[in-house]
Amino acid sequence: MRYTKELSDLIEEFAKFPTIGPKSAQRMAFTLLRKSPEQVKKFIRIIDDAKTKIRYCQKCFNLTSQEICEICTSSSRDQKQICVVESVKDLIALERTHEYKGVYHVLGGIISPLDGICAEDLNIDELISRVQTHLQANEELELILAIGLSTEGEATMLYIKRLIEYLKIETGKCNITRLAHGLPVGADLDYADETTLAKALSARVLA
């Protein structure tokens, strides 16, 4: 005899989430059972709302409950500065800095042949047509490639850069930039890995 069926089903469902082991799943199930019926109803409603209402922004692939997300529709955002990120999590991380006033484009991953992810699986075509629209309107555009410096990240950035260079648009201009890499703020030199330190050294600036 184990837990009653309803309870073991619940534990099993929680254990399906990443990083949730059997012990955590059990703890979560018991916590849920201790909640009031109203709290559980609220939890169910929130799950249902999230699944039925949240979708991808038609323009930048951010998660939103509208057709076009808040950032894309905001009038205070510079539509001619597009920051290309891997995921919505990265978008939120950049938003937390409160420094960036442009818009975004979420790729939905990076090119990674080993994981079976190729360029067609990502929102790269949509990015190119966004860039093209701006260029055809004779605008000067900045594309910030804010992707992590892994091998796959580098390849993805290079791929996007080449694609845009091959566009051969005669009007407009697209400046492609990437995030600065170097020592994290507050980090000790002797804790930094060699690659980061080498990057920081080669990208040194005037003091």
Added chain:
Amino acid sequence: MRYTKELSDLIEEFAKFPTIGPKSAQRMAFTLLRKSPEQVKKFIRIIDDAKTKIRYCQKCFNLTSQEICEICTSSSRDQKQICVVESVKDLIALERTHEYKGVYHVLGGIISPLDGICAEDLNIDELISRVQTHLQANEELELILAIGLSTEGEATMLYIKRLIEYLKIETGKCNITRLAHGLPVGADLDYADETTLAKALSARVLA
């Protein structure tokens, strides 16, 4: 701008569970969004089922979807051997050994004045009347106190023992036992804490 409302609500709900930090909650919310609508519906149904169907066994306070749990109704279980445990989790841990063939009584906690839990908050009265019923039927009963050896655990066991001794029942007999404490199987001596080692030494048996 942060996540869209529905998504931040979902993350918040997951973060309400114990040991689930903001990062894990975020990861769980994204995992849920990636599930198919059918999978999410199933998840919701399982949560709802668990909350509406699971209740306490009227006899032993195990969690069950019936009036009386499977263990209490089982004919292969010895009804005259009652194992007293702190929680349903402990009951399941004992069940996993496949060694115990008696029934249980779940206290729903242990006496802990510092946490504001006194004897009246636990299912001790119900235990006493169960014991009384057996004794009045002139039966010989074994009560196994399977509670951890913390100060609160010790106090709870002592409290139950005294209560039963004070019952002054003239018929029947109630043998009160407790779990053996000592070195865990497979454990190294130098990793055992002093109290466990001292217990193991004082409770030594003939080799």
